[in-house]
Each structure stands twice: as structure tokens, then as C-alpha cells.
Amino acid sequence: DIQMTQSPSSLSASLGDRVTVTCRASQSISSYLNWYQQKPGKAPKLLIYAASSLQSGVPSRFSGSGSGTDFTLTISSLQPEDFGTYYCQQSYSTPRTFGQGTKVESK
Amino acid sequence: EVQLVQSGAEVKKPGESLRISCQGSGYSFTSYWITWVRQMPGKGLEWMGRIDPSDSYSNYNPSFQGHVTISADKSISTAYLEWRSLKASDTAIYYCARRGSGGTYATYYYMDVWGKGTTVTVSS
Numbered sequence: 001d002i003q004m005t006q007s008p009s010s011l012s013a014s015l016g017d018r019v020t021v022t023c024r025a026s027q028s029i030s031s032y033l034n035w036y037q038q039k040p041g042k043a044p045k046l047l048i049y050a051a052s053s054l055q056s057g058v059p060s061r062f063s064g065s066g067s068g069t070d071f072t073l074t075i076s077s078l079q080p081e082d083f084g085t086y087y088c089q090q091s092y093s094t095p096r097t098f099g100q101g102t103k104v105e106s107k
Numbered sequence: 108e109v110q111l112v113q114s115g116a117e118v119k120k121p122g123e124s125l126r127i128s129c130q131g132s133g134y135s136f137t138s139y140w141i142t143w144v145r146q147m148p149g150k151g152l153e154w155m156g157r158i159d160p161s162d163s164y165s166n167y168n169p170s171f172q173g174h175v176t177i178s179a180d181k182s183i184s185t186a187y188l189e190w191r192s193l194k195a196s197d198t199a200i201y202y203c204a205r206r207g208s209g210g211t212y213a214t215y216y217y218m219d220v221w222g223k224g225t226t227v228t229v230s231s
Contacts, residue, residue: 034217036152043202043221044144044152050215087152091216095168096142096154 002026002090006099012107019075021102023088028068032092035064035073038101039084047086048073078104109133111141111203111222118228119193126189127225129203136184137161140206142218143177143188147199157206158186193229200224 003026013019023033031051036044046055048064051071061076075082083106088099114128129141142157156167160179167177176189186203207219 031213032215036218038152043224044204044218045221046207046217046219049217049219050210050213053209053215055217055219089152089154089218094166095156095170098152098154101151 001095002029002093002097004088004090004097004099006086006088006102008102009100010103010105012105013078014107015078015080017078017107019078019082019104021073021086021088021104023066023071023073023099025069025071025090025092029090029092031067032090033064033066033071034089034091035062036087036089037082037084038087044087049091075104109205109220111205111220113201113203113222113225116226116228118230120231121193121195121229123193123229124189124191125193125227126187127201127227128185128187129222130183130185131205132184134205137181141179141186142204142206143175143186144202144204144218145171145199146202146224155188155201160184160186193227195229195231197227198229200226 005024007022033051035048038044052064063074085101085103112130140157143155145153155171158165158177160181165177179186202224203222204218205220
């Protein structure tokens with residue numbers, strides 16, 4: 001199985017901050033990388049697919065980059081509705097695997 | 108509106124059987140695979156397996172194979188996740204999700220529509 005490792009596990013940020021979350025795969029996955037946001041008590045929501053493609057309806061302050069083994073999710077200016085947990089997930093091979101999550105909290 | 112509607116919360120005893128459901132609407136149910144994802148209390152997301160509703164072909168994460176069964180009834184646009192003998196460690200929220208696809212130079216797969224989740228509690 002491909003292991004996905006996110007860093008940091010949690011971070012504290014203020015409104016308007018630029019926030020970066022990193023995801024590393026245990027082997028090359030090309031651009032087969034998705035990012036999801038999950039808020040407490042809610043289902044995950046797709047933000048980014050194919051490493052850098054913004055899902056329809058997702059604000060442009062979210063962006064993704066990377067290929068191979070190293071990937072980044074960036075929130076350019078943190079908004080109140082952005083607090084929650086973010087997961088990366090590889091779609092290169094089965095079983096699909098997720099990172100352990102990065103919790104974004106208010107500073 | 109495209110949506111996946113999951114069955115309600117369940118409370119079961121160890122050793123009991125259970126089947127939970129996920130009904131799709133607003134799209135062609137047989138055109139998209141359905142995936143099941145587990146989230147144990149306070150933990151992250153785990154991919155359990157998926158099914159093609161058009162022919163009921165399924166594949167599983169080896170970590171779950173043999174303990175759960177994924178099935179589908181395309182006549183009622185519904186996918187199922189089933190246990191024959193529950194354990195306390197099956198206590199979790201179970202999400203179904205639609206496998207979407209996109210991309211310009213390659214086909215990329217992702218989970219684009221999610222159900223609200225079914226909470227399963229297994230306790231004696």
C-alpha cells in the first residue's frame with residue numbers, strides 16, 4: 001500500500017493568513033493526488049483533484065501543487081469557514097490511501 | 108440535485124449482522140462507482156472498497172476483505188455495506204461516496220459526492 005504522510009498534524013492560524021499543508025507519498029504517484037476538507041460532524045468535501053485542479057464551486061483561495069511524491073495544499077488567505085481538517089488521498093493505486101489529516105485551528 | 112442518501116444510525120451488539128445503504132439520485136447511478144469510507148471515532152479516513160453498480164463488480168481494501176461485503180441493486184440505485192458478525196471495533200461512521208473522474212491528459216479519479224454518513228455503534 002502507498003503511505004501518505006501529512007505535515008503538520010495541526011496548525012494554528014489567524015484570519016487572512018497564508019496556510020500551507022504538505023503531503024508526501026511513499027512512492028511516486030504522478031499527479032494522482034486529491035485534497036479534501038472535513039468539518040466536525042460533516043462528510044468530507046473534495047477541494048482539489050489531480051494535484052492542482054480546483055473542484056467546481058471551490059473558492060480560488062485554495063490551490064494545490066506538486067507531483068511525484070511531494071504535494072502542497074495552500075490557502076492564500078484563511079477565512080472563517082476554512083477551519084477544519086484537511087486530508088490528502090492518492091488515486092494512483094488500490095487500496096486508495098489517505099494522509100492522517102491536518103487540523104487547521106484558530107490562533 | 109446530485110446526492111447520496113444514507114440509512115440511519117444503528118446500534119448493534121457484537122456478533123449481530125447489519126446492512127447499511129446508500130441511495131443515489133440526480134444522476135445516472137450505473138455510470139459511477141460507489142466507494143465506502145470508514146472513520147473511527149476521532150480518527151482519519153480509511154478506504155474500504157468500491158463497487159461498479161452497472162455489473163456489481165467490487166474490490167476491497169485487504170484490511171477489510173472478508174469482514175464486509177459491498178453490493179448494489181441498480182434497480183433502486185442503492186449500494187450496500189454489510190457485516191455478518193459485528194465487532195466492537197466496527198464502531199465508526201461509514202460514508203459512501205461517488206467516484207468521479209476528470210482530467211485533460213489523463214483520467215483522474217476522486218470522490219466528488221459524499222453521503223452524510225451512517226453511525227454504527229457496536230456495544231454489548
